[in-house]
Amino acid sequence: MSRIGKRKLTFDKDIKASYSLNELTLSNSKGSLSIKIPEILKLNLEQNTILLTRINELKTSKQIHGTFNALILNMIVGLKKGYKQKLKIVGVGYKAELKKDILVLYLGFSHLINYKIPSNVIVKVLKPTILEVSGIDKQKVFQVAAQIRNFKKPEPYKGKGIMYENEQIIRKEGKTASK
Numbered sequence: 001m002s003r004i005g006k007r008k009l010t011f012d013k014d015i016k017a018s019y020s021l022n023e024l025t026l027s028n029s030k031g032s033l034s035i036k037i038p039e040i041l042k043l044n045l046e047q048n049t050i051l052l053t054r055i056n057e058l059k060t061s062k063q064i065h066g067t068f069n070a071l072i073l074n075m076i077v078g079l080k081k082g083y084k085q086k087l088k089i090v091g092v093g094y095k096a097e098l099k100k101d102i103l104v105l106y107l108g109f110s111h112l113i114n115y116k117i118p119s120n121v122i123v124k125v126l127k128p129t130i131l132e133v134s135g136i137d138k139q140k141v142f143q144v145a146a147q148i149r150n151f152k153k154p155e156p157y158k159g160k161g162i163m164y165e166n167e168q169i170i171r172k173e174g175k176t177a178s179k
């Protein structure tokens with residue numbers, strides 16, 4: 001049996017869980033998350049614990065078992081603590097502004113970049129060069145952070161662009177004149 005798949009998932013009493021028609025829904029005051037459970041998995045919901053079991057021992061069943069256990073754990077952690085990703089904007093004149101639900105990025109292009117922030121994700125501009133993406137859905141938070149980063153990836157020569165807070169950019173040496 002999958003080591004990740006067979007662990008029991010426990011959650012706080014403030015999180016309400018319901019399971020019907022192969023869909024698990026977890027909710028609390030922060031929001032609600034749901035996931036569709038495949039038919040090869042059986043979900044046992046008792047008080048504040050969730051246990052997933054599979055109906056056969058095929059390799060794909062084992063893989064899906066561990067994956068869905070991890071996805072449900074991500075939902076529990078998201079409702080309990082939430083997820084955050086900080087982005088750093090590096091470059092002369094590069095900055096970000098927030099106008100209602102649109103993030104405006106000045107990245108040295110001839111035009112501004114207007115990014116509409118999806119629902120269930122919060123983007124804060126802590127400083128003009130530091131952004132914080134947060135929310136309860138891990139996949140959405142890190143997907144939005146990756147989309148923002150893709151507007152201007154950090155380049156290896158000057159290190160300019162949008163990067164994650166703790167990302168290390170491997171710098172390259174520029175061309176030199178030879179005699």
